[in-house]
Amino acid sequence: DIQMTQSPSFLSASVGDRVTINCKASQNINRYLNWYQQKLGEAPKLLIYNANSLQTGIPSRFSGSGSGTDFTLTISSLQPEDVATYFCLQHNSWPYTFGAGTKLELK
């Protein structure tokens, strides 16, 4: 199975900060990596698909980069509504696997 190592597990930042979250795959997953935002009690919301494509309706302050084994989600200017847990998903090969999540809070 492909292991997805996500870091950091917890992140505290201020409004306006640039925030980065990383996912590292244990083997090459090409660009088959999605990023999600999940707020408490809600379904995950797709932010970025295939490593760097912004899902329709998602603010442009969210961006993704990377390929192969190393991927990054960037929030260019943190907003209060971005407080949530973020996680990655590799859909390159079965079994699909998720990162453990990054809990983002406001400082």
Place this chain on the structure above:
Amino acid sequence: QIQLVQSGPELKKPGESVKISCKASGYTFTDYAMHWVKQAPGKGLKWMGWINTYTGKPTYADDFKGRFVFSLEASASTANLQISNLKNEDTATYFCARNYFDYWGQGVMVTVSS
């Protein structure tokens, strides 16, 4: 708009069975496979497998072979997950997600407790 609406929370005893549903709308149901994902309390997400909504063929991740069954009511654009012989460790929220994981259901909390 595209929606996946799942059934309500369930409280079951060990050894019982549960069937949860995921009703799709806003797109052609048979054009997209349906995945199932488990999120245990305080834990990460785990992919359970998927069902081909055109053929009805299910594929299960290794940890979900045996007691878990994916099925369809294609005429109702609904995918179902049935879990038999429930165990305490099945306590979790179960999500359905359309192929490519772009749209997700709201999740169903299943609690297994004696």
